[in-house]
Amino acid sequence: MAPEYIALGQLTEKADVYSFGVLLLEIISGKKNCRSITSHCSEILLTLAWKHFQLGTLEDLIDPNIYGGHDMKPQILRMVHIAFLCTQENPSLRPSMSRALRMLLRTTGEPLLMPTDPPFMDEDTMELREVEGDSQHLLYENESSFTSMEPDMEDVM
Numbered sequence: 001m002a003p004e005y006i007a008l009g010q011l012t013e014k015a016d017v018y019s020f021g022v023l024l025l026e027i028i029s030g031k032k033n034c035r036s037i038t039s040h041c042s043e044i045l046l047t048l049a050w051k052h053f054q055l056g057t058l059e060d061l062i063d064p065n066i067y068g069g070h071d072m073k074p075q076i077l078r079m080v081h082i083a084f085l086c087t088q089e090n091p092s093l094r095p096s097m098s099r100a101l102r103m104l105l106r107t108t109g110e111p112l113l114m115p116t117d118p119p120f121m122d123e124d125t126m127e128l129r130e131v132e133g134d135s136q137h138l139l140y141e142n143e144s145s146f147t148s149m150e151p152d153m154e155d156v157m
Contacts, residue, residue, distance in 0.1 A: 024080075024086070025083045028061065028066070029045065088116045089118060090116065
């Protein structure tokens with residue numbers, strides 16, 4: 001569930017975008033997202049995926065049943081990247097559903113933005129962090145490595 005729904009009971013289009021991002025991660029990893037302490041999951045899927053992103057080991061997240069080798073790697077990593085954009089803590093930073101679809105279909109020639117930390121990184125407290133502003137950085141794909149650059153204001157809007 002989207003953090004704003006859990007914390008404030010607000011159900012919006014951006015909450016659906018958040019859920020879509022989690023669904024993308026479930027498809028890519030072949031793992032189910034878990035939040036229940038009584039479940040047999042050891043870690044929330046989004047947290048696990050973000051840790052792989054930070055460590056540069058996103059390939060370890062990919063379900064081997066869908067990973068067809070290095071020729072599919074850029075497309076799968078792009079899907080993970082889009083999932084991160086959809087699951088950002090601040091709803092205003094998440095793309096609309098139509099924009100997320102365009103990004104997946106690559107109908108936009110624009111580079112992807114650098115995702116911000118997902119919510120609930122401290123699983124013990126499950127507290128939301130204060131989000132300062134709507135700043136993001138552009139993230140350019142260079143095979144499997146990413147480089148951060150400052151965006152044009154038109155790209156952020």
